[in-house]
Amino acid sequence: MTLYIDVIYGLNTVVTASLLYMTGKWQGYEFSLFRVLFVALITSLPLFLWLTDYGAMLLHPVSQVIVCICTVYFAFGFKRFARFIKTTFTFYVISLLSGGAVIAMTWFWQSSQLLQTWKQTSSWATLDHMHGLLVLSTLPVVILLTQITKHSLKEEKRNENKIINVRIQMDGIVESVYAKALIDTGNHLKDPITRKPVMVATLSVLESVLTNDSLESFSTWLSAEGTKGENPWNENVRIIPYQAIGKEHGFLFAIQAAEIEMVSGDSSHILNRALIAFETRAVSSEDRFQCIIPPEMVPAE
Structure with a gap:
């Protein structure tokens, strides 16, 4: 050669x-x-x-x-x-x-x-x-x-860089739950009356504070839009309208939690009476985070 x-x-x-x-x-x-x-x-x-x-x-x-x-x-x-x-x-x-x-x-x-x-x-x-x-x-x-x-x-x-730790306290009875949340600039969900921003969370974050029967009943309640099943926090429900691609309008059921604490580095911020809309499906395909937070809920640095 x-x-x-x-x-x-x-x-x-x-x-x-x-x-x-x-x-x-x-x-x-x-x-x-x-x-x-x-x-x-x-x-x-x-x-x-x-x-x-x-x-x-x-x-x-x-x-x-x-x-x-x-x-x-x-x-x-x-x-x-x-x-x-x-x-x-x-x-x-x-x-x-x-x-x-x-x-x-x-x-x-x-x-x-x-x-x-x-x-x-x-x-x-x-x-x-x-x-x-x-x-x-x-x-x-x-x-x-x-x-x-x-x-x-x-x-x-x-x-x-957009993922932070969150602590969710649903009420004064159940214990706090911990999860990871993605700060999503595309999330503009708000309560039409109070204009409060709404966090979206997968239902699995409540596994540590609800029994299997209660969790399954709550999942049924969400899927059936409140016509079946049981909601443990029925007195704190808010109906949130939304729009999505391929769907002109829809409704989400948000729960008013006692408080949500967001931890980023050495700093933390607590929101009282914050709104959470639970989803029966995962919000992350790789399970890297369990919640989606709108930027309005995160304090400016």
Whole structure:
């Protein structure tokens, strides 16, 4: 098999530029695509050492670390030591993941009957044994998966920042219950008379203060809109109208609880006679939170 140094240099430049692009996006840098490409062109030049007696130096771990650090430095500069180390580590990890993806894609293509037929019938032989094509075909997949993962992590972090702990005291008889609540800016439920905001909670938060029979009867009462079953707090019911997509109007039964305490970090805030609309289904598919709180119920920091 014959490998041409200029072809390897071109492939290494494209791969390095792609890795720098993903690193910059992950770390939130403002960077120029031209600068990233230029740095990739410069930092790929040591490959030509393979034409000399010093080519084996490139395999030494120290040489690889130096090239990695110089690549990150020239691409994004140096502002703070901690961020620079974090960026370098991110670049290194993405490089390892991309290398694993290339190996996996190589195995896939080598076992592909379609590729074998193409190699036998095609006259295109610029890259021997299709290694260049394998690398280039992997890059879009790696970039796409990286962007999806980044978006997923950012969304999860954003939601985590909106989740707080709550303590619910329904009345002076039953004990308090504890749950996690999501602060949802899209929740605009309010009592039409008092204009009090309404928290939405899944019925399962009451499992520790109600018996199974009482919980089942309350669930039936909610599902039947008060025509069947029994509500333990029937004297504190409020009817809350709402609108939703695909449904012009509807009604929720809210219970006026004695108090709700919201805890965020070291601070807490108590709402007296707050309204809670219970749902028989879970409000979070992954059970990361059990309540949804409108922003009006949370005190401004």
